[in-house]
Amino acid sequence: MADLRDAGLREGITEVIATTYSISGEPNAAPVGIHNEAGRYCVALYRGSKTLSNVKATMQLAANVTDDAVLFVRTLLDNPEASDFSRFHGFPVLRNANSWILFRCREIEERADYLLFMLNPLAVAILNKKTCAVNRGLNAVIEAAILASRYDIQISADVRERIKEQIRDYARIVERCGGRSEKEAMRILIQRFV
């Protein structure tokens, strides 16, 4: 088994796209954060999410590591196309991920909003190594997507307006610093939320 840091899961929280499948075999993809504390991996899955119900049914999850802004936003808002998935012994993973790690999940804690799962790696594939660089546009898309994911659960009009404002601030950074992928991702977010 490769070192999972080599697959992109460094210390702290890595934002990835979790792929899972339902009891009826339907694949799903959605952003989650993978915690790595001294080589112990875990994930918090929010109540009501498709990822949580799938993990409860199968006790497996693949963490797809990517720096593709569009992929984050598309999987946040909708399920990707069937053609975005490939299969590893039947398990859905993302064809264009930089790497993926298939985990067995074990529930270790119940909280009001989420369940916490310990993760044990079953398989890992490193698909694409690149020269990693800092682009503030990508950062801004990720922060805007996280805000957007909280939008629907807010009932206060003030809080919703504040979220829209912050998303517009991030859109300005993307316009200045982002590449085509970041601009496309932000266009999708703005169209849906602002």
Add this chain to the structure above:
Amino acid sequence: MADLRDAGLREGITEVIATTYSISGEPNAAPVGIHNEAGRYCVALYRGSKTLSNVKATMQLAANVTDDAVLFVRTLLDNPEASDFSRFHGFPVLRNANSWILFRCREIEERADYLLFMLNPLAVAILNKKTCAVNRGLNAVIEAAILASRYDIQISADVRERIKEQIRDYARIVERCGGRSEKEAMRILIQRFV
């Protein structure tokens, strides 16, 4: 010559560490943003910066691509140690960069605050390809460092207080999402500014 996108200079602005040397041969390192618009590269160098005076003297600059939070913060606040540099035909580059691109610089525009230089690649070295992933802690360090770089030029106490507040907000993200490198980088920033 390798495609510079392969060396990490994607579309939009890539935040890198510029290395230069002075007329007396002293190396310098400081963060700058490299603009890539359809394969045309340029950089804005601010008046009063060591990078600008060195580029005016030598008309060369190396863009060191990195995702190391500590390296960004250290080169923002101070010049790195002599041992951080290596030399390419005498030109200083950063030993631990993921890649570097040595550019010839040509001044194309003068503005009140900065001079704009067109960049033509002379040499490129790709040193370290990795599985690129998203860590909000790294993003937060970069945003906090950019705020910090504006701190000293502010005279309004209100603006300074607001910058400190924002840096503290980013510090909370780093505490939650960052790895050791991001936490160390933020510790250095906080020590200096907050």
